[in-house]
Amino acid sequence: xxxxxxxxxxxxxxxxxxxxxxxxxxxxxxxxxxxxxxxxxxxxxxxxxxxxxxxxxxxxxxxxxxxxxxxxxxxxxxxxxxxxxxxxxxxxxxxxxxxxxxxxxxxxxxxxxxxxxxxxxxxxxxxxxxxxxxxxxxxxxxxxxxxxxxxxxxxxxxxxxxxxxxxxxxxxxxxxx
Amino acid sequence: xxxxxxxxxxxxxxxxxxxxxxxxxxxxxxxxxxxxxxxxxxxxxxxxxxxxxxxxxxxxxxxxxxxxxxxxxxxxxxxxxxxxxxxxxxxxxxxxxxxxxxxxxxxxxxxxxxxxxxxxxxxxxxxxxxxxxxxxxxxxxxxxxxxxxxxxxxxxxxxxxxxxxxxxxx
Numbered sequence: 001x002x003x004x005x006x007x008x009x010x011x012x013x014x015x016x017x018x019x020x021x022x023x024x025x026x027x028x029x030x031x032x033x034x035x036x037x038x039x040x041x042x043x044x045x046x047x048x049x050x051x052x053x054x055x056x057x058x059x060x061x062x063x064x065x066x067x068x069x070x071x072x073x074x075x076x077x078x079x080x081x082x083x084x085x086x087x088x089x090x091x092x093x094x095x096x097x098x099x100x101x102x103x104x105x106x107x108x109x110x111x112x113x114x115x116x117x118x119x120x121x122x123x124x125x126x127x128x129x130x131x132x133x134x135x136x137x138x139x140x141x142x143x144x145x146x147x148x149x150x151x152x153x154x155x156x157x158x159x160x161x162x163x164x165x166x167x168x169x170x171x172x173x174x175x176x177x
Numbered sequence: 178x179x180x181x182x183x184x185x186x187x188x189x190x191x192x193x194x195x196x197x198x199x200x201x202x203x204x205x206x207x208x209x210x211x212x213x214x215x216x217x218x219x220x221x222x223x224x225x226x227x228x229x230x231x232x233x234x235x236x237x238x239x240x241x242x243x244x245x246x247x248x249x250x251x252x253x254x255x256x257x258x259x260x261x262x263x264x265x266x267x268x269x270x271x272x273x274x275x276x277x278x279x280x281x282x283x284x285x286x287x288x289x290x291x292x293x294x295x296x297x298x299x300x301x302x303x304x305x306x307x308x309x310x311x312x313x314x315x316x317x318x319x320x321x322x323x324x325x326x327x328x329x330x331x332x333x334x335x336x337x338x339x340x341x342x343x344x345x346x347x
Contacts, residue, residue: 008193015197022201026208034215041222048229055236062243069250076257077250130271137268141261148260149267155287171256 082144084117084170092143096136097123099160102168116148117172122165130155133164146171279309292342294318299333300325306336319343 070077090100105118125132140147150167157163190198271289278284282305284298294314300306303325314321318340325334 019201022205026205030212031208034212038215038219041219041226045222045226045229048226048233052229052233055233055240059236059240059243062240062247066243066247069247073250073254076254080253130275134268137264140264146257146260149264152288152290157285
């Protein structure tokens with residue numbers, strides 16, 4: 001009877017030991033690394049997901065800002081798109097001057113990437129006072145191109161009237177040909 | 178051979194051993210199932226992650242493009258304002274110059290540069306020029322030189338005045 005009892009105790013201990021060995025082996029070799037990898041991937045995914053959400057929000061806010069800014073400055077933006085048309089500009093200038101002559105400066109030809117092109121402008125003012133010139137400067141604000149008047153400005157009185165000569169810088173968009 | 182008892186059937190593995198073995202096997206199966214479930218979940222997150230990384234890079238480039246566009250709009254706006262204010266300043270400069278000239282003095286030629294002004298005209302007397310036009314010119318320019326020559330045909334003095342702003346004296 002006593003021998004049988006001691007046999008079953010040994011058996012029990014062997015089974016317990018076997019159970020623990022298998023369980024520990026599976027846990028150490030398979031389960032724990034899997035948990036680690038799972039946690040790592042999940043955390044990485046969560047990080048990118050949050051980043052993604054913030055990027056979506058950022059994109060939306062910039063889109064709204066851009067749309068708003070483009071709507072507010074639509075006139076300005078269109079003036080950067082239009083090509084400069086000399087004939088149209090002469091027609092526009094005729095309200096203030098006569099005998100108009102516009103010439104593209106030769107120095108522009110050397111640099112095709114320059115966005116501002118210089119023109120020399122000479123004309124006779126319609127009246128013998130500079131008020132037409134002031135009105136011309138004011139009207140340039142609403143002209144379809146960006147035009148800057150540069151120094152030097154030469155005003156001379158001759159038989160024809162008040163002659164004016166100055167340089168214009170006209171913004172012209174670069175077209176990729 | 179006779180026996181008082183009939184022989185019992187004795188199996189190779191006893192009940193307790195069966196119980197333990199099945200317990201160990203169940204545990205192995207359960208743990209393996211859990212492990213495979215984790216592997217499956219990991220690969221699911223891996224797939225999601227690669228998708229999210231792709232959309233992230235798409236949104237990042239979109240954000241940087243939109244940012245660039247916004248900057249270009251701002252630059253164009255600033256450039257337009259700069260041109261407008263430069264033209265307005267130029268207009269004010271010319272207006273100011275003509276406001277300086279008194280009625281007695283008439284101008285025939287004006288050459289206005291960024292840092293210099295040349296004026297040519299008629300004045301009834303040298304003093305009229307020196308009293309009425311020279312002081313305001315001298316208050317604006319560092320150097321002001323004038324030459325007079327009497328024009329008998331008009332009966333007035335013709336003057337040529339060269340005024341400069343010396344950057345070093347500014």
